[in-house]
Amino acid sequence: MRKEKLVTSGLFLFFLVVLSLAACDYDWLRFGLPKPISSFEDLQAQTLNKRIPQRKIELSSYAKELGGSLTSPSYRQFAADAQVFVSGQIKAFKKRPNSYLWIQVNSLKPTMKGLPKSFDYYVPLRNGKFQQNIRLFAGIGEYRVIIRIADKQRYIPFASFYVKNVNPKIERDISYSQQVKQDQLKIAAPSSGYTIQDQFFTLAGKSSASNLMVQIHKDANVMRFPITVHKGEFSEQLPLLEGNGIYRIQVLLPDRSKKDGFVNGATLYIENKSKQEKIGIQFTELYKQRGILLSHPIEGYAQTRLTYRIAGKIDPKVSLARKTTHIVVQIDKGGTKATYFLPIRQNRFDGQIGLRFGMGMYDVVVFVPEITTQKNDYFRFYPIARFKVWNQTQKDLRDLMPSRGIESDHPIIKRLASRLTRGKRSDLEKAKAIFSYVAKNIHYDVRKLKNNSYAWDDSALKTLRLRKGVCQDFVFLSIALLRAANLPARFVEGEAGNQQHAWVEVWIAGRWVTMDPTWGSGVLNGQGGFTKKYDEFYFDPVPELIANTHTRKGVIY
Incomplete structure (x- = not known):
């Protein structure tokens, strides 16, 4: 038993040493040490090198005139495992800044079609010295490596050698x-x-x-x-x-x-690796179960500018069809998300979503809502389809475009915003006029808060029509009017008064100005009601003071 334990420990120590030496990459060459055997291919290369005649690399006459030398590799022909370390110096270039070598690696019999037969490295000279790991990029086979000196916009031969790669892996550098x-x-x-x-x-x-x-x-x-x-x-x-x-x-x-x-x-x-010539849309099982049929898009990738159409229909024969009042679409660009609700009318939906976060690729997910009679202050959605869209428009309009519940492009909202801001000399005055209008004219809906009677179609227009709402409705209307007045604004979620709350931030003169039209409208009284009392403090309050009552969590689009 003791012998077995000793042998096992010895083998473990051996592999640990091999792995440690292998991790040192090519330091063994730099320090003139014998290379450790770290893989089967490495052993194969070393075995082949014992059979290959060891003829030294011959430098060009020009390289010799410049005091050039090659410290690695040493021989004109040898075998290697995937990589070769090249190093040396040119004494005449010791004080020449921005000098470099061109090392061209040529595969003499490439095994893979579609990839180039050569690879170029541009290696800087630092104090006349150079070093570069070169990769034998095309897998197993013969390579010729040519080193040239970049001198006065021309390339002059320095040295060349041949190497046989014993490793079959296709690995290229960028x-x-x-x-x-x-x-x-x-x-x-x-x-x-x-x-x-x-x-x-x-x-x-x-x-x-x-x-x-x-x-x-x-x-x-x-x-x-x-x-x-x-x-x-x-x-x-x-x-x-x-x-x-x-x-x-x-x-x-x-x-x-x-x-x-x-x-x-x-x-x-x-x-x-995909054999599909067209990129498909990914569907979940719920897509058929809920009777949804997308008519646009029909492929899983498209290019567009700023907006993108989502359209389709719902099979009226499906049991939940009548209760499915809307489709939900979420866009995601680099982890930043926005959500849009598309109404279903006469079993059809058709709308535009805004690609508001600027140029680039967007993940788009289409959802159906949960069908429930329970009232909540949140909604559940289930994915049915997923695809990608590339937005070609460079501008980031996340705080200016219409969004879920914020119809800033609607004629009614635009006319009201124009009337409220007419004659105002600065953006701060315009924002204050909008804050004042919403805080004074919209009443807090205590019953909605108590009954959790939130609806998917809550919006700025709905708030304006009903003249009442909870904090999100005050925010919907305020942001819609601000954006209609060309003032970038965003929906802030957080906590205030020991409960979930929402307020507004508007970009004015290089800073985000806070405004809370709900708290500016009045206060909840002790009898379970709301006392209307306009308070201008909640427009652009001192940050330290508002932080005493409001805890910011993030932004919703």
Whole structure:
């Protein structure tokens, strides 16, 4: 037993040492140490290298004149496991800034169609020294590596060698151009230059440029997508629309020499594993059970500008058809969501949803409401369909477009907003006029609060018609009038008075101004009623004072 334990411990220690050494990557080469065996392919490469004649790499005459030397690799022909570490120096370039080498890796017999036969690395010289891990990108086979010196806008041979890759994996780096030095492009996703995806992929990273352009190539087809860089970062989901196969993805940077022009910044390849040439809509089982039939969209991906049509019908023979009064649509862009309600009339629905968060890809989910007689201050919805839409409009209009319950584009709302703000000299005066109107003319509906008699069609127009409501209704009408007056405004949810509450924030003169038209309208009295009492304090209150009574949770769209 003791022997077995000792042997087991020894094996464990052996594997631990091998794994630790393997994790050191190519440090063994830099320090002149013998390479540890970390995999079967590694062992295979070392075995082959014992049979290959060891002839030293010969530098070009120009490289010798410049005091060039190659510290790794050493031999003109050898075998390797997937990667090769290249390092050396050029003494004459020790004090030359912005100098670099061009290392071209050529696959002599590539095994995979659709991928280039070569890969380029542009390696900077720092104090005349260079080092670069190069990847044998096309899997198993022979490669020729050519190193050239970039000197006065020309490339001069430095050295070359041949290497046999024993690893069958197809692994490419992302190819960066020289332009990335100026715009500091760095792609984080995809993490490598060749990946396998399904219909869509996420492109994310960093750049000092304010905007990028992405070109997606498949055969002779090219699609272009503009990408906005926000605070030095970008992240967008993009479609692979031409079915199964390999796509070339180019990330383009603004051309500093041409207005509205672009130059190549990085190139990568994606294999779409999906065999569908058209991207389909994803449906749940509830789609058929509730008798819903979408007539628009009919495919799972589209490009549009700012708004998108959702239309369809409901089968009247389905048991819950008569009780299904509306369809719910939720958009999601990068985790920021907005919800829209589309009424069903005569078994049909047809409406526009606003892609309010700017340019990019949106996840769109269509829901049906829960059918229940129980009254709540919240609603439950169940998904029936899912698809994606690309918004080509760059403007972010999240605080200006109409939204659920906020019909800021309706003629009645627009006329009222125009009348209330006429003659007001500043945006602050306009906002105050709207606050005053809502607080003075809308009465608090205590019965609605007690009975939880909230409805899916609660809205600014409904509040204006009934002249009463709870906090959300005060907010619906206030925001609708503010947006109709071209003042960006948003719905804030939180707590106040030990219960859920809603109020408004409006963007004026570079800051968010708080206004609570409900509390500005009056107070709940001790007899279970509401006492109307206009209070101007709740328009643009001192932040420290409003924080004593209001706890902000977030924004709803």
